[in-house]
Amino acid sequence: MELSYMDYICYLVKQSEIAKPIYSAGLAQKVAERFAMPIKKAAMATAVALKRILDGRLINDFRFYKKGIYYRTKVTPFGELGIDKEAVIADKYLAGDNGYESGLSLLHKWGLTTQIPNEKVIVTNVVAHGARKDKVLGIITKSPKIAVNKDNKRYLQILDVLDMLNRAPVDAEEPYQVIAKLIDRLGLSYRMLLALAGEYYNGNTVKQLSKTAIAGGLAA
Secondary structure: OOOOHHHHHHHHHHHOOEOOOEEHHHHHHHHHHHHOOOHHHHHHHHHHHHHHHHHOOOOOOEEEEEOOEEEEOOEEOOEEOOOOHHHHHHHHHHOOOOEEEEHHHHHHHOOOOOOOOOOEEEEEOOOOOOEEEEOOOOEEEEOOOOOOOOOOHHHHHHHHHHHHOOOOOOOOOOHHHHHHHHHHHHOOOHHHHHHHHHHHOOHHHHHHHHHHHHHOOOOO
16 A cells, blocks of 8 residues: 555654654655655645644654754653754754864863863854854854865864964863874874964964974974
8 A cells, every 4th residue: 555645754753763853854855755746745745744743643752843853752750852952963064074063162072171161162164154153052153264074174173272272271281282192093184284274273373283293293
């Protein structure tokens, strides 16, 4: 027996992981492929189906997050599990090597500070100019100094850290050694770091890079 749009969408929803975002656009694309229909018609059919699923409680653990985004939940000792916001952030701002984490949260993750920041900073191509707050996801998003891609994002992360090193609450005993070890572990080139620092960052960042190179044993 041929599945209806509703049956197929219910099937797709039930296959989704708990707490992971479910995008109506993604469902619509699958419906268009499954039933060989134009994407506009598939999007309309998907929207109707999702509303019926929610209104009729056809899938008990299915929840609405915001326009175009849904998720499945489960009950924990602390109440219902919410959507995985980290996954939403990754999909919206980082997918396709479109951005990277920066700010104090990155310093904490890399062991340069023990302070835990209240907000995460994401540098992303999605933001054309300046910085803005995504209140729904609770993060700060910033435009990059140069378009981010898979080849430069690690370099830009390192240079961002060096740029804010003097202003941040760094409490690692040997911060330059920590960064030098990261550069080595990530297989980054000091020549490329210097080229990007000279082109897109200030003199302070270049000096910090020099200190890092010395800590890494590349200069005397």
